[in-house]
Amino acid sequence: MTTPRTSDSGARILRVLKALKGYSLTGISNGELAKGLGESPANINRAINTLIAEGLAVKLDNGRFAPSIALLQIAQAHANEMGAAQHRINEINQRVLAGASR
Structure with missing residues (x-):
């Protein structure tokens, strides 16, 4: 390579x-x-x-x-995206756990 x-x-x-x-x-x-x-x-x-x-x-x-503010905005956008992804993962985990107790 x-x-x-x-x-x-x-x-x-x-x-x-x-x-x-x-x-x-x-x-x-x-x-x-x-x-x-x-x-x-x-x-x-x-x-x-x-x-x-x-x-x-x-x-x-x-x-x-x-x-710069523009660079910090890029970092914030990434943090927001990761936060939203984590929120979605948490929602799925809660559904899985709720289904496991039935």
């Missing part, structure tokens, strides 16, 4: 996106991202600018970077 070709810059952008997790309120600096990811600040700057251009990150008033 051959390994699929990937984009180094695309992978970097996705690593930066993942590194924004947990920084919705306070943000994280370019330097902190660079150090944490083992990348140069210039590479982080290009990646974060791409995320901002695509609406997935924002620069806060304090100069730090955070996930």
Whole structure:
């Protein structure tokens, strides 16, 4: 099986996106991202600018970077979908248990 070709810059952008997790309120600096990811600040700057251009990150008033509302909406939509699925599973389980007692 051959390994699929990937984009180094695309992978970097996705690593930066993942590194924004947990920084919705306070943000994280370019330097902190660079150090944490083992990348140069210039590479982080290009990646974060791409995320901002695509609406997935924002620069806060304090100069730090955070996930955008659009990204948080994606996460919330997933959480809602999983909650609805769990609700449906619970309903089915209740019916199964009710039928087992008859």
